[in-house]
Amino acid sequence: METVACCTPMTREPMTAPQAERVSALLKALADPVRLQLLSLVASHEGGEACVCDLAEAFDLSQPTISHHLKVLHGSGLLERSKRGVWVYYKVADEVLNSLGKLISSAGA
Amino acid sequence: METVACCTPMTREPMTAPQAERVSALLKALADPVRLQLLSLVASHEGGEACVCDLAEAFDLSQPTISHHLKVLHGSGLLERSKRGVWVYYKVADEVLNSLGKLISSAGA
DNA sequence: GATAAATATTGACAGAGATCGATGTCCGGT
DNA sequence: ACCGGACATCGATCTCTGTCAATATTTATC
Numbered sequence: 001m002e003t004v005a006c007c008t009p010m011t012r013e014p015m016t017a018p019q020a021e022r023v024s025a026l027l028k029a030l031a032d033p034v035r036l037q038l039l040s041l042v043a044s045h046e047g048g049e050a051c052v053c054d055l056a057e058a059f060d061l062s063q064p065t066i067s068h069h070l071k072v073l074h075g076s077g078l079l080e081r082s083k084r085g086v087w088v089y090y091k092v093a094d095e096v097l098n099s100l101g102k103l104i105s106s107a108g109a
Numbered sequence: 110m111e112t113v114a115c116c117t118p119m120t121r122e123p124m125t126a127p128q129a130e131r132v133s134a135l136l137k138a139l140a141d142p143v144r145l146q147l148l149s150l151v152a153s154h155e156g157g158e159a160c161v162c163d164l165a166e167a168f169d170l171s172q173p174t175i176s177h178h179l180k181v182l183h184g185s186g187l188l189e190r191s192k193r194g195v196w197v198y199y200k201v202a203d204e205v206l207n208s209l210g211k212l213i214s215s216a217g218a
Numbered sequence: 219g220a221t222a223a224a225t226a227t228t229g230a231c232a233g234a235g236a237t238c239g240a241t242g243t244c245c246g247g248t
Numbered sequence: 249a250c251c252g253g254a255c256a257t258c259g260a261t262c263t264c265t266g267t268c269a270a271t272a273t274t275t276a277t278c
Binding site: 137141143170171173174177178181192194195 | 265266267268269270274275276
């Protein structure tokens with residue numbers, strides 16, 4: 001899992017097209033209200049982990065829809081997956097989220 | 110211009126639906142390769158400002174398309190607009206971008 | 219005031235994405 | 249071996265978004 005966009009604070013020098021492509025892929029994955037809530041639910045759950053059954057209850061959406069959103073988050077590298085028995089547990093990929101945040105807030109103090 | 114999502118680091122307790130809606134609106138505005146490059150171009154331009162003519166040259170896109178992207182960025186509060194003569198200058202809204210980044214990277218250290 | 223240049227708006231279209239119902243897969247228990 | 253529950257995949261639909269050509273708006277200049 002490579003770094004988001006190594007050491008280029010986005011306000012120093014213009015991003016290249018490939019950089020922008022990669023970063024926007026991460027942001028697209030994050031830019032959905034349901035997925036934001038899913039991520040924060042996982043992050044704030046005890047142990048930093050949550051199974052799908054815990055998450056699905058919090059929404060008025062069908063199970064396939066939740067599964068779809070989790071797939072997007074996992075596919076982009078923002079959530080880590082681990083299967084234990086019948087349950088699948090998701091966990092926030094701290095480093096990825098962290099470096100993404102730093103990249104964005106590289107503007108002010 | 111209110112704060113992105115006041116003081117709730119997203120990993121402490123789950124985001125509410127309205128919070129998620131507001132944050133995702135900002136992220137949607139940012140989650141496009143062209144807009145990311147536009148933002149970084151503006152930020153890295155001398156004086157932290159750039160007029161549309163400076164920006165449009167960097168892309169192989171029509172002028173209305175660039176104008177559209179700038180409108181999205183300005184409409185979401187990520188870019189500030191100021192008209193001087195025939196030219197329109199854009200400038201990064203540091204605080205907005207900053208607080209958004211902090212919100213995201215509130216995961217790790 | 220007419221003209222030219224810089225930027226914005228409008229209308230149309232194609233591609234992407236969110237959602238659902240139905241179905242499939244995998245695992246644990248009886 | 250069968251059954252039930254947890255989660256994923258598939259196919260369809262509907263909405264949203266990026267892009268362009270054409271046109272409008274604003275402003276400086278002659």
